[in-house]
Amino acid sequence: MPDKKEVVLIVxxxxxxxxxxxxxxxxxxTVITADSGEQALYLVEGFYPDLILMDVNMxxxxxxxxxxxxxxxxxxxxxxxxxxxxxxxNIKDKLHGLKVGGSDYITKPFYSEEVLARVxxxxxxxxxxxxxxxxxxELEFKLNERTQQLINTERHAAFSLLIQGIIHNLxxxxxxxxxxxxxxxxxxxxxxESDPTFLKFKKQIQQYNxxxxxxxxxxxxxxxxxxxKSRNSESDINDNVDLNTLVQTEIEFMNSxxxxxxxxxxxxxxxxxxxxxxxxKGEFSQVFSNLLRNSMEAMNNTKDPVIKxxxxxxxxxxxxxxxxxxxxxxxxxxxxxxxxxxxxxKNNSENPTIGTGLGLYTCKxxxxxxxxxxxxxxxxxxxxxxxxxPLSNSNSEE
Numbered sequence: 078m079p080d081k082k083e084v085v086l087i088v089x090x091x092x093x094x095x096x097x098x099x100x101x102x103x104x105x106x107t108v109i110t111a112d113s114g115e116q117a118l119y120l121v122e123g124f125y126p127d128l129i130l131m132d133v134n135m136x137x138x139x140x141x142x143x144x145x146x147x148x149x150x151x152x153x154x155x156x157x158x159x160x161x162x163x164x165x166x167n168i169k170d171k172l173h174g175l176k177v178g179g180s181d182y183i184t185k186p187f188y189s190e191e192v193l194a195r196v197x198x199x200x201x202x203x204x205x206x207x208x209x210x211x212x213x214x215e216l217e218f219k220l221n222e223r224t225q226q227l228i229n230t231e232r233h234a235a236f237s238l239l240i241q242g243i244i245h246n247l248x249x250x251x252x253x254x255x256x257x258x259x260x261x262x263x264x265x266x267x268x269x270e271s272d273p274t275f276l277k278f279k280k281q282i283q284q285y286n287x288x289x290x291x292x293x294x295x296x297x298x299x300x301x302x303x304x305x306k307s308r309n310s311e312s313d314i315n316d317n318v319d320l321n322t323l324v325q326t327e328i329e330f331m332n333s334x335x336x337x338x339x340x341x342x343x344x345x346x347x348x349x350x351x352x353x354x355x356x357x358k359g360e361f362s363q364v365f366s367n368l369l370r371n372s373m374e375a376m377n378n379t380k381d382p383v384i385k386x387x388x389x390x391x392x393x394x395x396x397x398x399x400x401x402x403x404x405x406x407x408x409x410x411x412x413x414x415x416x417x418x419x420x421x422x423k424n425n426s427e428n429p430t431i432g433t434g435l436g437l438y439t440c441k442x443x444x445x446x447x448x449x450x451x452x453x454x455x456x457x458x459x460x461x462x463x464x465x466x467p468l469s470n471s472n473s474e475e
Contacts, residue, residue, distance in 0.1 A: 082107045083127035083200050088117040088144065089162060090135040094185075098130060101189045102196065114139030118147060121154050128200050130183070133163045133170065142177050149178035156207065158199040176339050288333050315447070317469050318361075320352040320395045321388055327365045328386070337373060344385040352388060352395035353469040356447050364440045364451075368399050368462050371436065375403030375460065390468070394449075397464040406455040414453065415441040 085106045087098045095110045102108050109124055111117040115138055121129070129148070133141040141161055148154045158180040163170065166184050174182065180199050183192060324347060332338040369384070376382035385400040406414065406421070413419045417438040444451045450465040 084109065084124055085196065085200075086111065086117065086120055086124065086126040086129045088112075088114065088129065088135070088141070089132040091132075094132070094162070094187075097187055098192065101187070101192050105193070106196070114141070114144035114147075117144055121148055121157070125154065126157060127203065128196060129157055129159045130196075131159050131161050131179075133161050133165075133174070142173060145174070145179055146177045156203065158203045160195060160199060175335075288330075291330055315355040316358050317353055317355055318358065320354050320397060320466060321347040323358065323361050324365065324386060324388065324397065327362060327369075331366070331369060334373070337369070340382065341373070341376070342381065342383045344383065346385070346387045348389045350390060352390060352466075354395050354466040355469045356449075356466065360443045360447070364443050364464065365399075367436045367440050372399060372401035372403060372460070376401055379403050391465075393468050394465040395468055397466070398461055399464075400459065400461045402458055403460055405457045405460055406453070408455075411453060411455060415451070 083106050085102055086109050087095055087102075088111045089095050089098070090112050092112070095112070099108045099110065109120055109126065111120050113135055117129070117131070120126075131141040131145060135141065139147075145159050145161075148157065148159065155178075159178060160181045160183055161171075161174045161179050162183055162185060164185040171182055181195055183195060324345075328343070328345065372384055373382075376384075379402060381402075383402045385398070387398040387400070389396055410421055414421075415437050419438075441451050444464065444466075448467050450463075452463045452465075454461045454463070
């Protein structure tokens with residue numbers, strides 16, 4: 078049997094544009110069309126297309142931005158990539174389109190090579206991300222199943238803790254690395270340097286490569302840290318680093334996450350003074366990224382999400398606070414959240430990915446191993462994690 082064609086929904090109030098795009102895409106895709114945002118919403122629920130081409134201006138009804146926001150607010154359709162169609166090359170509109178959930182822009186008049194290249198790119202990326210999610214869910218299920226068996230067997234408890242800790246902390250950079258690699262491979266396979274379309278993607282390719290390099294470095298640091306701990310090695314020496322520099326580096330890396338970069342308001346209040354602490358950079362990355370991602374998950378349904386990051390010196394400690402305006406942690410859980418295998422993330426149809434209960438435990442262990450402290454203060458609408466690192470002796474020598 079021949080492969081089933083991907084479905085592309087074209088939304089435009091001009092029949093001429095619908096005809097042109099249909100002619101370009103029909104040979105390779107199943108094309109359905111809508112002449113308004115309202116009709117598009119109806120067709121999306123009926124056909125669940127693989128990709129949507131959405132006109133920005135469609136008077137007198139909903140415009141493309143409003144329609145996109147409604148599609149992205151529905152968990153069933155939120156993963157469908159949306160490419161906006163516009164006659165105006167306006168950076169403000171483009172940023173707004175990305176903020177409401179758009180994946181890309183195509184500027185009118187249409188060029189068939191560009192339309193085909195962008196549609197192929199985003200359909201492929203969406204399929205790849207869906208496959209990664211499926212594999213991640215399967216892996217999570219198998220890991221949890223295996224973990225239960227190991228927990229029930231006293232002899233394998235320590236081994237289970239080590240393996241689960243590694244997987245938990247490498248999940249984010251592994252996802253970034255594999256996703257970016259898939260995208261780069263697709264672009265390079267489909268384009269030649271002599272092809273004008275390839276040149277348009279050159280800068281994008283370079284950005285993905287830079288992110289891959291950062292992810293690789295983080296993976297190597299985390300693996301080395303875990304291996305040293307499993308060998309109880311005392312020869313591994315900490316880095317003497319500025320806390321503020323570490324925070325700024327982590328924030329730049331986290332900007333590869335669209336939700337963190339575009340949807341979350343960030344208030345960064347780092348003190349002017351250099352705060353030297355003694356810690357392995359990879360271990361700091363584990364703690365900081367773990368807490369940030371917990372905040373991001375908690376604020377997933379929060380209107381106007383805000384993360385506040387504050388650093389200062391208190392007594393002989395460098396203090397770092399991470400504060401979010403998520404729903405807060407119920408008081409009955411606060412005394413247990415640093416316990417191994419304790420998690421408030423439940424497995425259900427809306428959230429098939431559950432926590433391992435090792436993230437905050439790992440954070441506390443790293444802080445304790447480095448003679449530091451981690452505390453939490455939470456109430457409805459606010460959660461605050463406080464990290465206290467002993468100041469390095471080098472501070473007093475300056």
